[in-house]
Amino acid sequence: MGFTVALHTGKGMSTDSDPLACDMWRQGWFSLAHACPSPNFGPRPPKACIDLIVVHSISLPPGSYGGSNVQALFTNQLDWDAHPYFQSIRGIEVSAHFFITRKGVLWQFVNCDDRAWHAGVSTYRGRDNCNDDSIGIELEGLEGDTYEAAQYLALADLASHIGRRYPIAYIAGHEHVAAGRKIDPGPGFDWGTLRGALNHPLKNYLPSQEK
Numbered sequence: 001m002g003f004t005v006a007l008h009t010g011k012g013m014s015t016d017s018d019p020l021a022c023d024m025w026r027q028g029w030f031s032l033a034h035a036c037p038s039p040n041f042g043p044r045p046p047k048a049c050i051d052l053i054v055v056h057s058i059s060l061p062p063g064s065y066g067g068s069n070v071q072a073l074f075t076n077q078l079d080w081d082a083h084p085y086f087q088s089i090r091g092i093e094v095s096a097h098f099f100i101t102r103k104g105v106l107w108q109f110v111n112c113d114d115r116a117w118h119a120g121v122s123t124y125r126g127r128d129n130c131n132d133d134s135i136g137i138e139l140e141g142l143e144g145d146t147y148e149a150a151q152y153l154a155l156a157d158l159a160s161h162i163g164r165r166y167p168i169a170y171i172a173g174h175e176h177v178a179a180g181r182k183i184d185p186g187p188g189f190d191w192g193t194l195r196g197a198l199n200h201p202l203k204n205y206l207p208s209q210e211k
């Protein structure tokens with residue numbers, strides 16, 4: 001259990017006698033993610049059934065990897081004048097629950113019990129407004145570019161932990177929940193690779209067109 005050390009150094013940890021000390025979660029915050037709280041969130045609707053994981057891609061500026069611009073964007077601290085591309089998104093307030101870097105490093109911005117602002121106008125499994133009842137995971141990447149093995153592994157591991165805390169029954173891309181409007185994570189994302197990394201039953205929850 002290599003996780004034990006991380007758990008017992010977590011903020012707000014209880015003593016070893018606390019049964020919750022074995023939990024990987026702290027009220028919607030995942031213990032193994034770097035916490036970087038975003039102000040861009042709100043409450044979920046009462047009785048929301050959080051059964052969907054939405055996979056995205058992002059890089060700022062697009063195609064530029066590394067650095068901390070994504071973290072800055074999600075915390076409303078991006079310097080809009082630092083790059084010409086940023087003018088096109090100046091002032092937007094967005095967030096995702098998680099961000100996975102090219103090296104597979106995991107960041108968390110919003111408590112999964114809360115509603116992050118990642119999907120926008122969307123519909124999936126017969127329900128609109130996917131932000132209400134989904135968990136958004138951004139991969140550092142670009143539509144059309146490929147993704148790193150470390151990212152598939154980190155995504156699959158994260159999904160398995162999410163699946164133990166929330167009743168996940170669907171995993172889809174932004175391109176599936178906002179078809180015709182969004183194209184991420186894009187054709188470079190290999191759903192078969194993700195399926196191979198996922199545990200049962202999550203591997204059965206991918207979009208039908210990706211099976």
Ligand SMILES: [Zn+2]
Pocket residue numbers: 055056057118174182184
């Ligand atoms: Zn997206």
